[in-house]
Amino acid sequence: MKQKKQKLLVVGNGMVGHYFIEQLCQQQMSQYYDIQVLGEEQIAAYDRVQLSKYFESGNANSLMLTSQAEYKKQGVNLHLGQKAMAIDTASKQVVTEQGRMSYDKLVLATGSYPFVPPIDGNDRADCLVYRTIDDLKAIEQSAKRSRSGVVVGGGLLGLEAANALKSLGVDTHVVEFAPQLMSVQLNDHGGELLKQKIEALGVGVHLNKATTAIIDGENARHRMIFSDGSFLETDMLVFSAGIRPQDSLARKAGIEVGERGGIVIDDNCQTSITDIFAIGECALWQQKIFGLVAPGYQMADVVVSQITADYLNNTPSQFKGADMSTKLKLLGVDVASIGESRGFEDAQYVELFDRQGGIYKKLWLDEAGEYLKGAVLVGNVDEYASLLNVYLAAEPLDAPAATLLLADNSEPISLKDNAIVCSCHQVTKSAICEQVQGGKQSLTEIKACTKAASGCGGCSAVVEQIIDEALTEQGIATEQGICCHFEHDRQGLFHLCQVEGIKDFNTLYRQHAKAGASTLALGCEICKPLAASIFATLENDYVLSEQHVALQDTNDAYLGNLQKDGSYSVVPRIAGGEITPDKLIAIGEIAKKFDLYTKITGGQRIDMFGAQLSELPQIWRQLIAAGFETGHAYGKSLRTVKSCVGDTWCRYGVQDSVSLAIALENRYKGLRAPHKIKMAVSGCTRECAEAQSKDIGVIASENGWNLYVCGNGGMRPRHGDLFATDLSTAQLVSYIDRILMFYSKTAGRLQRTSVWMESLSGGLEYLQSVIIDDELGLAVELETQMKKVVASYQCEWQTSLNDKHFLSRFDEFVNPQDAPAHSQSSYQYLREQKFPMQSEVQTFSAVTQSASRAGDITVSIIEEQEVIV
Amino acid sequence: MSWVTLCEEAALPSHRGIAAWASGKAIALFNLGEKGIFALDNIDPATGVSVLSRGLICEFDNQMYVSSPIHKQHYDLRTGQCLESAVLSVNCYEVKKLQGKILAKITSAPTSREQKSSHRGEG
Numbered sequence: 001m002k003q004k005k006q007k008l009l010v011v012g013n014g015m016v017g018h019y020f021i022e023q024l025c026q027q028q029m030s031q032y033y034d035i036q037v038l039g040e041e042q043i044a045a046y047d048r049v050q051l052s053k054y055f056e057s058g059n060a061n062s063l064m065l066t067s068q069a070e071y072k073k074q075g076v077n078l079h080l081g082q083k084a085m086a087i088d089t090a091s092k093q094v095v096t097e098q099g100r101m102s103y104d105k106l107v108l109a110t111g112s113y114p115f116v117p118p119i120d121g122n123d124r125a126d127c128l129v130y131r132t133i134d135d136l137k138a139i140e141q142s143a144k145r146s147r148s149g150v151v152v153g154g155g156l157l158g159l160e161a162a163n164a165l166k167s168l169g170v171d172t173h174v175v176e177f178a179p180q181l182m183s184v185q186l187n188d189h190g191g192e193l194l195k196q197k198i199e200a201l202g203v204g205v206h207l208n209k210a211t212t213a214i215i216d217g218e219n220a221r222h223r224m225i226f227s228d229g230s231f232l233e234t235d236m237l238v239f240s241a242g243i244r245p246q247d248s249l250a251r252k253a254g255i256e257v258g259e260r261g262g263i264v265i266d267d268n269c270q271t272s273i274t275d276i277f278a279i280g281e282c283a284l285w286q287q288k289i290f291g292l293v294a295p296g297y298q299m300a301d302v303v304v305s306q307i308t309a310d311y312l313n314n315t316p317s318q319f320k321g322a323d324m325s326t327k328l329k330l331l332g333v334d335v336a337s338i339g340e341s342r343g344f345e346d347a348q349y350v351e352l353f354d355r356q357g358g359i360y361k362k363l364w365l366d367e368a369g370e371y372l373k374g375a376v377l378v379g380n381v382d383e384y385a386s387l388l389n390v391y392l393a394a395e396p397l398d399a400p401a402a403t404l405l406l407a408d409n410s411e412p413i414s415l416k417d418n419a420i421v422c423s424c425h426q427v428t429k430s431a432i433c434e435q436v437q438g439g440k441q442s443l444t445e446i447k448a449c450t451k452a453a454s455g456c457g458g459c460s461a462v463v464e465q466i467i468d469e470a471l472t473e474q475g476i477a478t479e480q481g482i483c484c485h486f487e488h489d490r491q492g493l494f495h496l497c498q499v500e501g502i503k504d505f506n507t508l509y510r511q512h513a514k515a516g517a518s519t520l521a522l523g524c525e526i527c528k529p530l531a532a533s534i535f536a537t538l539e540n541d542y543v544l545s546e547q548h549v550a551l552q553d554t555n556d557a558y559l560g561n562l563q564k565d566g567s568y569s570v571v572p573r574i575a576g577g578e579i580t581p582d583k584l585i586a587i588g589e590i591a592k593k594f595d596l597y598t599k600i601t602g603g604q605r606i607d608m609f610g611a612q613l614s615e616l617p618q619i620w621r622q623l624i625a626a627g628f629e630t631g632h633a634y635g636k637s638l639r640t641v642k643s644c645v646g647d648t649w650c651r652y653g654v655q656d657s658v659s660l661a662i663a664l665e666n667r668y669k670g671l672r673a674p675h676k677i678k679m680a681v682s683g684c685t686r687e688c689a690e691a692q693s694k695d696i697g698v699i700a701s702e703n704g705w706n707l708y709v710c711g712n713g714g715m716r717p718r719h720g721d722l723f724a725t726d727l728s729t730a731q732l733v734s735y736i737d738r739i740l741m742f743y744s745k746t747a748g749r750l751q752r753t754s755v756w757m758e759s760l761s762g763g764l765e766y767l768q769s770v771i772i773d774d775e776l777g778l779a780v781e782l783e784t785q786m787k788k789v790v791a792s793y794q795c796e797w798q799t800s801l802n803d804k805h806f807l808s809r810f811d812e813f814v815n816p817q818d819a820p821a822h823s824q825s826s827y828q829y830l831r832e833q834k835f836p837m838q839s840e841v842q843t844f845s846a847v848t849q850s851a852s853r854a855g856d857i858t859v860s861i862i863e864e865q866e867v868i869v
Numbered sequence: 870m871s872w873v874t875l876c877e878e879a880a881l882p883s884h885r886g887i888a889a890w891a892s893g894k895a896i897a898l899f900n901l902g903e904k905g906i907f908a909l910d911n912i913d914p915a916t917g918v919s920v921l922s923r924g925l926i927c928e929f930d931n932q933m934y935v936s937s938p939i940h941k942q943h944y945d946l947r948t949g950q951c952l953e954s955a956v957l958s959v960n961c962y963e964v965k966k967l968q969g970k971i972l973a974k975i976t977s978a979p980t981s982r983e984q985k986s987s988h989r990g991e992g
Binding site for chain 2: 064065549565819
């Protein structure tokens with residue numbers, strides 16, 4: 001006999017309410033329950049934690065966690081824009097504007113609302129709150145008509161809101177009642193450092209300010225009057241002075257609520273009335289409200305276990321409180337707090353305050369100094385994961401507490417089995433290990449089945465480490481193999497291709513894919529581009545030829561650099577940075593004709609952005625007609641050889657650096673390598689070309705050239721090592737030939753020369769012995785290989801344009817006659833150039849305005865970068 | 870649902886993706902020879918940009934995926950489900966060859982998915 005389904009009604013579709021539904025559906029509960037969800041907002045659940053991302057993408061899509069259709073598929077009815085007005089506990093019904101819905105079990109996940117302090121004038125226009133996507137839209141609108149903005153509240157959410165205002169280009173201030181920022185999590189020194197860092201970003205911080213009234217301003221829309229008699233004028237206000245549990249529905253229904261709000265729940269997350277549960281920020285457990293998402297998820301898990309117990313024969317779990325440790329980036333400043341982060345009476349402590357480096361760390365220990373009870377980190381949170389592990393393990397420390405802050409972070413953290421690795425989703429180390437034992441091997445798989453690293457993502461490195469350890473324990477080698485299709489590393493594959501003369505992916509896969517690899521022989525985004533790179537180094541074929549085209553990733557695939565809006569950027573080669581006025585004019589005319597955004601790159605050339613795929617051939621036809629060739633900005637290959645002007649003009653130069661740079665760039669252009677290669681030539685020791693930060697750097701001496709190798713700028717700067725001095729030009733070229741080819745042959749996948757150098761056992765001396773003394777007897781082979789590459793150079797764009805079949809690669813549509821033309825409305829225009837519509841082009845009013853305050857503001861100017869690859 | 874002609878069979882390039890315009894939206898088409906022809910929405914739901922046809926084809930556990938060129942999320946060519954996120958997916962369409970033409974079975978009315986509004990690649 002078919003049993004009648006029980007009615008389960010969930011009020012609220014925020015993050016916790018949504019998580020609850022997800023868990024229920026995972027347990028297939030829609031076969032036992034008729035599940036209805038009421039959502040007050042017009043849209044389905046979204047990621048409130050990442051709310052400020054709305055301003056980055058310009059829309060809510062990337063924040064969405066689900067949709068009505070998604071729920072429908074799983075047998076859940078989501079009613080959006082429907083507010084629950086009342087609960088009739090006697091008849092077990094919830095009253096909405098549309099009617100009554102009956103329930104057998106009711107879950108309240110009503111969340112919280114922003115607290116607006118009772119200040120005269122708090123309801124004036126442009127006085128807003130920061131909680132929902134609708135609030136953000138209102139803030140965005142208001143910011144458009146505002147020059148200045150104040151956030152009332154210097155807590156975690158207040159600083160998030162300040163970040164949003166700042167990103168909207170408003171002169172931003174934070175007003176806080178307490179004597180410090182983030183007074184819930186940080187202690188005095190931590191708060192003080194955070195204040196300094198935030199002020200350095202151009203955000204005003206006003207502490208100890210109690211606002212008594214908001215009135216008309218003289219120079220701005222509003223004036224805030226403070227209790228100490230001072231005032232601050234601003235065009236807009238955002239209240240973010242804390243949250244209050246949304247408990248009015250429960251309160252009216254006679255369900256017990258706390259004195260200061262919150263629906264009282266027991267360890268089963270049940271309210272004072274049977275069959276009514278409350279979870280998330282609306283719930284009050286042991287007089288505590290949990291304002292983070294992770295504890296809310298734990299409550300949801302508890303309720304799921306309670307209401308599935310009858311069907312699944314499981315033991316219902318209970319809520320036992322939750323850890324409120326947290327790690328975040330606020331306005332670009334790293335902040336973390338663990339446990340009793342503000343200390344307590346008789347606590348021992350270890351404190352590190354590096355004012356120069358802008359780092360503050362404090363550990364709180366129990367009276368006897370044996371247990372870690374709390375920690376606060378500002379400016380650098382590297383130790384967060386290891387400290388949290390120690391704190392949660394709650395075992396006596398086995399070394400002086402100070403060592404926790406002085407530990408070498410490159411050492412892998414050894415975690416206990418019950419340690420919580422992912423605090424967003426409460427995933428333990430043992431849960432991950434179980435999945436690995438069950439056959440899961442990649443981070444992607446672990447993310448999907450355990451949810452670890454799918455929240456804030458901060459733990460993904462640790463999760464990967466655990467996966468590796470667990471695999472090693474099972475005897476599965478992890479170091480070996482570039483991906484799930486090959487058990488060789490890059491060097492091994494390079495060797496196989498060279499020795500066996502393999503020139504296409506199908507042969508490579510057929511002969512060398514690991515046992516059990518799929519017969520589909522498709523490969524993946526790791527092995528395919530890697531194979532393409534090896535073939536290109538060895539054979540230097542046209543990269544989009546029939547047998548290679550499917551191997552090329554994003555940028556190589558279309559000989560352009562893909563940008564965030566799906567358009568491409570175009571970079572012609574300007575060897576050595578030397579360019580004629582006629583060529584400059586040609587670039588200008590072409591950029592103008594195709595309406596391209598232009599920018600000078602760090603590699604002394606010009607990047608043109610915003611080209612549509614199908615425009616690329618026309619743009620290149622004109623560039624080539626003007627005498628240009630491809631700049632390979634899209635390839636893992638030689639980018640540029642930067643130069644200073646050298647002794648032909650410079651009063652100090654001792655050699656002709658520009659001519660050498662041009663010659664080197666023309667020699668190595670088109671060389672495909674494990675990663676991109678940058679070079680520079682300086683004409684004297686003043687080093688204006690910054691050659692020591694390049695993979696290959698040449699500095700002129702009185703007697704010839706000094707060669708520096710394996711330097712790097714960018715994310716991980718490294719000065720190049722002095723490799724050889726006073727070289728003749730012939731010697732120089734022969735050494736560079738050998739070094740580049742040896743690198744291409746032996747480096748790991750996507751390994752820059754700097755990391756490669758550090759991975760060579762024997763380091764610089766070893767490299768010198770291979771290249772200069774020819775210890776391995778490879779010199780002739782390396783030079784011959786390089787000569788082959790140099791001789792077979794082709795401008796890939798010229799090749800593409802010469803062949804109709806190749807050219808069809810750049811057709812956006814297979815049926816262009818049916819497709820609409822690109823509309824310029826996809827772009828906005830600022831500073832007389834175009835930008836993608838979804839991009840927020842900043843004005844940095846804090847920098848450009850009010851010279852009188854310039855002394856208070858630290859502006860860090862980021863060095864120009866070459867195009868993003 | 871109705872069958873919509875996308876292009877001549879001879880015009881469809883093999884072993885790589887290309888976009889087709891049909892029923893007011895861009896469809897990503899992948900002709901993988903004997904492994905089949907696959908059609909899915911061209912808009913990458915993770916970013917709202919119309920680019921999936923330009924993604925790399927990958928295989929994991931005998932399932933075929935296209936990897937978005939923007940941030941490398943993988944979408945199953947048969948189901949449209951994203952490998953990395955349970956809430957991201959794209960519509961997939963049945964494809965057939967008929968009298969030298971390639972057809973796909975596409976909902977004629979605009980879909981209700983939210984991504985629709987952020988369509989800006991070809992708009």
